Amino acid sequence: MAAEGQPANSLLLAVGQLTKLFGTFAACDGINLDIRPGEIHALLGENGAGKSTLVKMLFGVLAPSSGQIVWQGQPVRIASPSAARKLGIGMVFQHFSLFEALTVAENIALSMDPGVSLARIAKEASDLSHAYGLPLDPHAHVADLSVGERQRIEIVRALLQNPKLIILDEPTSVLTPQEADRLFETLNKLKAEGRSVLYISHRLEEVQRICDRATVLRHGKVTGACDPRQETPSSLARMMVGSDVAHVSAEGTSSKGAIKLEARHLSATARTPFAVALKNICLKVHAGEVLAIAGVAGNGQGELFDALSGEYPVASDDVILISDKPVGTRGINARRLMGAGFVPEERHGHAAVSALSLSDNLILARSQSDRRAFLGGGPLGLIRQDAVKKASKRISAAMDVRKSGENPPAGSLSGGNLQKFIVGRELDRQPTVLIVNQPTWGVDAGAASRIRQALVDLAKSGSAVLVISQDLDEIFEVATEIAVISEGKLSDIYPASDLSREKIGLLMGGMYGKTETAETAHAH
Amino acid sequence: MGIFEAMLLTIITAATPLVLAAIGELVTERSGVLNLGVEGMMVMGAACGFIATQATGSPYIGILAGIAAGALFSLLFGFLTLTLVANQVATGLALTILGLGVSSMIAEPYLGQSGIKLPQIVFPVLSDIPFLGPVLFKQDLIFYLSIALVAGVNWFLFKSRAGLKLRSVGDSHASAHALGINVIRTRYLAVMFGGASAGLAGAQLSLVYTPQWAENMSAGRGWIALALVVFASWRPWRIVAGGYLFGAVSISQLYAQAFGIGIPSQLLSALPYLATIIVLILISHNRRMTLINTPASLGKSFVPDR
Numbered sequence: 001m002a003a004e005g006q007p008a009n010s011l012l013l014a015v016g017q018l019t020k021l022f023g024t025f026a027a028c029d030g031i032n033l034d035i036r037p038g039e040i041h042a043l044l045g046e047n048g049a050g051k052s053t054l055v056k057m058l059f060g061v062l063a064p065s066s067g068q069i070v071w072q073g074q075p076v077r078i079a080s081p082s083a084a085r086k087l088g089i090g091m092v093f094q095h096f097s098l099f100e101a102l103t104v105a106e107n108i109a110l111s112m113d114p115g116v117s118l119a120r121i122a123k124e125a126s127d128l129s130h131a132y133g134l135p136l137d138p139h140a141h142v143a144d145l146s147v148g149e150r151q152r153i154e155i156v157r158a159l160l161q162n163p164k165l166i167i168l169d170e171p172t173s174v175l176t177p178q179e180a181d182r183l184f185e186t187l188n189k190l191k192a193e194g195r196s197v198l199y200i201s202h203r204l205e206e207v208q209r210i211c212d213r214a215t216v217l218r219h220g221k222v223t224g225a226c227d228p229r230q231e232t233p234s235s236l237a238r239m240m241v242g243s244d245v246a247h248v249s250a251e252g253t254s255s256k257g258a259i260k261l262e263a264r265h266l267s268a269t270a271r272t273p274f275a276v277a278l279k280n281i282c283l284k285v286h287a288g289e290v291l292a293i294a295g296v297a298g299n300g301q302g303e304l305f306d307a308l309s310g311e312y313p314v315a316s317d318d319v320i321l322i323s324d325k326p327v328g329t330r331g332i333n334a335r336r337l338m339g340a341g342f343v344p345e346e347r348h349g350h351a352a353v354s355a356l357s358l359s360d361n362l363i364l365a366r367s368q369s370d371r372r373a374f375l376g377g378g379p380l381g382l383i384r385q386d387a388v389k390k391a392s393k394r395i396s397a398a399m400d401v402r403k404s405g406e407n408p409p410a411g412s413l414s415g416g417n418l419q420k421f422i423v424g425r426e427l428d429r430q431p432t433v434l435i436v437n438q439p440t441w442g443v444d445a446g447a448a449s450r451i452r453q454a455l456v457d458l459a460k461s462g463s464a465v466l467v468i469s470q471d472l473d474e475i476f477e478v479a480t481e482i483a484v485i486s487e488g489k490l491s492d493i494y495p496a497s498d499l500s501r502e503k504i505g506l507l508m509g510g511m512y513g514k515t516e517t518a519e520t521a522h523a524h
Numbered sequence: 525m526g527i528f529e530a531m532l533l534t535i536i537t538a539a540t541p542l543v544l545a546a547i548g549e550l551v552t553e554r555s556g557v558l559n560l561g562v563e564g565m566m567v568m569g570a571a572c573g574f575i576a577t578q579a580t581g582s583p584y585i586g587i588l589a590g591i592a593a594g595a596l597f598s599l600l601f602g603f604l605t606l607t608l609v610a611n612q613v614a615t616g617l618a619l620t621i622l623g624l625g626v627s628s629m630i631a632e633p634y635l636g637q638s639g640i641k642l643p644q645i646v647f648p649v650l651s652d653i654p655f656l657g658p659v660l661f662k663q664d665l666i667f668y669l670s671i672a673l674v675a676g677v678n679w680f681l682f683k684s685r686a687g688l689k690l691r692s693v694g695d696s697h698a699s700a701h702a703l704g705i706n707v708i709r710t711r712y713l714a715v716m717f718g719g720a721s722a723g724l725a726g727a728q729l730s731l732v733y734t735p736q737w738a739e740n741m742s743a744g745r746g747w748i749a750l751a752l753v754v755f756a757s758w759r760p761w762r763i764v765a766g767g768y769l770f771g772a773v774s775i776s777q778l779y780a781q782a783f784g785i786g787i788p789s790q791l792l793s794a795l796p797y798l799a800t801i802i803v804l805i806l807i808s809h810n811r812r813m814t815l816i817n818t819p820a821s822l823g824k825s826f827v828p829d830r
Contacts, residue, residue: 082704097696097699097702097703098699099691099692099695099696099699099700100695100696100815100816100820101691101694101695101815101816101817101818101819101820102688102691102692102695106688106691106692109685109688110688110689110692110700110703110705111703114685118683118685118688141812141815141816143812143815143816144812
């Protein structure tokens with residue numbers, strides 16, 4: 001909030017009524033934020049709360065629609081990242097922009113003044129990195145370095161510009177706990193030197209541990225400014241996810257049937273440096289249930305979907321069961337043949353081929369599971385275009401897919417309409433198990449409610465539905481049971497009516513255990 | 525002059541155009557552009573170099589003409605692939621076919637004429653060193669240029685800031701663009717350097733190797749140069765090693781015939797490609813080698829902010 005009791009010119013940065021519009025959508029809506037010299041300031045919020053948009057404006061990547069930025073008492077317009085660097089603002093991005101084929105020193109040199117020799121840069125980088133407890137070999141190739149070491153390069157690169165303010169975007173999301181501890185020591189050193197840090201995170205424990213003040217964002221607006229050490233995790237969580245708890249109507253929920261989908265101690269190693277390992281995940285979905293898995297992006301949702309759908313089968317058969325049959329090592333088509341349906345997160349390029357028509361996309365997904373309906377000619381497997389087109393028409397009608405022409409390419413549909421078609425493509429088979437990742441991500445409100453209704457209806461008709469989502473409103477609308485995934489671990493499964501947003505927020509921040517004891521009193 | 529010395533001299537003559545064309549293509553590929561038109565640029569350099577030499581009587585003007593022809597021809601490739609964002613593979617192949625056709629057409633009147641051989645430049649004292657002297661210091665200008673170019677490219681790529689920028693463009697054009705490096709301009713310059721080098725390699729063929737004009741006289745050397753870049757895993761000095769190895773193989777065909785050794789010449793001419801395939805297998809087995817040496821953006825078109 002505006003500087004209370006602080007003269008404006010003693011602030012390092014004061015942001016007033018900063019707004020960013022994308023079309024009519026306000027990603028940031030009248031944000032006030034002030035940062036004092038020598039403090040670690042947390043920017044808290046869920047995905048889509050507007051944190052990234054805000055810092056992109058501060059670093060000159062995006063231009064604000066309105067509002068002002070005051071830097072050391074002077075109103076400024078930050079036109080580009082290099083203008084931000086000149087002012088003394090450094091930034092460490094969540095996903096690094098490093099050149100793998102080049103050495104550490106070469107990577108740093110590319111963003112430095114061309115007058116400085118490579119040897120000097122290497123020496124300065126090495127000295128600086130050791131001084132801050134982030135040792136780096138300047139002659140190592142980036143390709144050989146761990147994710148934590150790569151982050152160090154970004155930090156050292158920012159520090160070499162001698163910034164007054166360093167912005168870190170979710171820095172610990174890619175670090176091991178040990179690497180994170182080391183980072184915190186460095187941040188405290190920076191603070192001791194009088195530099196300020198803007199620390200973006202959704203992890204409550206970290207924020208309480210290292211941050212002096214916090215600004216909380218929700219739906220593009222500031223919902224709180226506080227000293228995180230004076231707050232409880234649950235009060236922070238309430239600011240982060242909102243206190244208006246929408247209760248789910250339990251009316252008409254069918255009685256629980258048999259277990260249709262089960263994971264027994266499912267673990268999987270991370271396939272890439274940015275992936276999350278799954279750790280001992282246990283879940284059961286009964287017929288008639290909608291289990292929603294909440295969580296902040298990048299905590300293993302995609303990996304869990306890949307394992308359950310069979311896109312990346314796991315090593316042993318009996319950790320995943322569909323209708324009581326072990327399927328862990330089987331591929332997608334084998335699981336589809338057992339009555340399962342899958343809707344992955346990415347519409348374009350994953351769930352659908354943009355350049356192909358809707359009917360072609362239909363046959364791609366269901367050529368094996370509905371072979372008899374769509375393919376003729378025995379072993380030749382000729383596509384029965386009439387049947388496919390008829391089914392595609394049926395799906396479009398059932399899900400109210402609005403499109404130009406009879407059978408347009410998938411890429412020509414709007415996001416919401418394509419998503420309706422993709423979900424409808426699975427629903428059309430009446431799957432006994434449906435697994436959906438982010439069913440309404442980036443979809444307009446009308447299409448979203450259509451899809452959610454369809455998921456609820458499917459469960460009512462006796463199927464088991466698993467929804468992975470980051471949208472709490474959606475989760476409370478569709479779920480009968482809720483679990484939270486954090487860092488590849490799944491929480492216990494709770495009946496939806498027993499959970500508050502606040503408690504989900506705590507679970508998302510990885511605050512296990514504590515939720516069961518002291519915080520339950522607040523939660524109800 | 526012993527037989528071994530004579531063999532070495534012919535190997536140098538055979539290897540020089542390979543080294544030149546490959547070092548140019550190496551720079552092009554390090555910037556992330558795959559130009560498969562080396563053969564076409566080379567044969568254009570051979571034709572224009574020969575024509576200019578015949579017209580002026582000076583093989584040095586012929587050298588300049590060859591360089592200019594290769595550079596101009598590569599500019600066409602650059603315009604199509606960098607400005608118009610055409611597919612690099614298809615455009616490169618078309619460039620080769622076009623080069624073979626155009627060179628045959630413009631140099632047709634010169635068929636069968638005997639040309640002027642590029643004179644040797646003899647270094648006074650050094651050339652008297654036994655054995656090594658005549659091999660290394662009694663050569664033509666293009667040979668000296670080929671070695672100087674490799675050394676220069678090695679220094680440029682790994683020691684200079686401009687070379688660092690060029691490598692960064694080849695590794696990740698999006699990140700380079702974000703850092704404010706002009707990706708398209710860098711690639712234009714790299715493509716033209718590749719064209720000029722291929723043109724010089726062509727001029728060597730029609731002014732040194734066989735001082736006359738014959739249709740398709742590049743005879744597949746452009747393709748060997750392309751293979752050589754991969755064989756050298758995009759490192760300049762390995763181009764020299766590989767170029768002389770491939771040159772020796774091609775010369776050994778002639779010697780094998782002369783001495784009546786019964787190795788099929790087809791097998792020998794396939795050897796450079798076999799060697800390249802083996803190197804490719806070795807590289808792709810070693811993830812680190814691949815990441816560090818292979819330009820990650822190779823062959824990918826760059827369109828800023830679409």
